[in-house]
Structures are given as C-alpha cells and as structure tokens.
Amino acid sequence: MSELVKIVDSLENKISKLLHHLEMLQQMNKTLEKELVSIRNQKDLTEKSVSEWEQKYNSLKLANSMLGSNTNKTEAKLKINTLIRELDHCIAQLSE
Numbered sequence: 001m002s003e004l005v006k007i008v009d010s011l012e013n014k015i016s017k018l019l020h021h022l023e024m025l026q027q028m029n030k031t032l033e034k035e036l037v038s039i040r041n042q043k044d045l046t047e048k049s050v051s052e053w054e055q056k057y058n059s060l061k062l063a064n065s066m067l068g069s070n071t072n073k074t075e076a077k078l079k080i081n082t083l084i085r086e087l088d089h090c091i092a093q094l095s096e
Contacts (some may be wrong), residue, residue, distance in 0.1 A: 065076035 062079055064074055065073055
C-alpha cells in the first residue's frame, strides 16, 4: 500500500510541476503577444514614415526638375501631362 501512496504522491508532484510550467508558459505567451503587437505597431509607423518621406522626395525631385534641372525633365513633363489629362477629364465631367 505504501508503494501505491508513493506512486500517487509522485504523480501529484509531477502534475503540480506540469501545471506550474503551463502557467509560466501561458504568461510568457501573453508577454510575447504584447511584444508582437508593439513591434507590429512600430513597423506600421515606420512604413508610414518611409512612405511620407518617399512622397516628399518625389515632390522635391519634381520641383527640382521644374526649376530647370536636366536630370528629371522627362519625369516632370510626364507628370505635368498626367495632371493636364486629369484636369481635362474633370472639366469634361463638369461640362456634361
């Protein structure tokens, strides 16, 4: 009978350790999930910032080409033509 009690005690001890380990893993999982959300938010902010800087760069490039720089003249002409087409389209829609 004492053999059976030892086995039961051993099992209870192992189960207790497993439950404790499970609880620690669940806490670690929650911490990692919070960290993941934080990193994703930071990534989104960084991507937004990069996008804004790219837009500013493209605007500066266009402004530079309009001021007479030869490097981006073709790009500036294409952009102006696109803007003119869009304006023509808007005017056509307004006149209908």
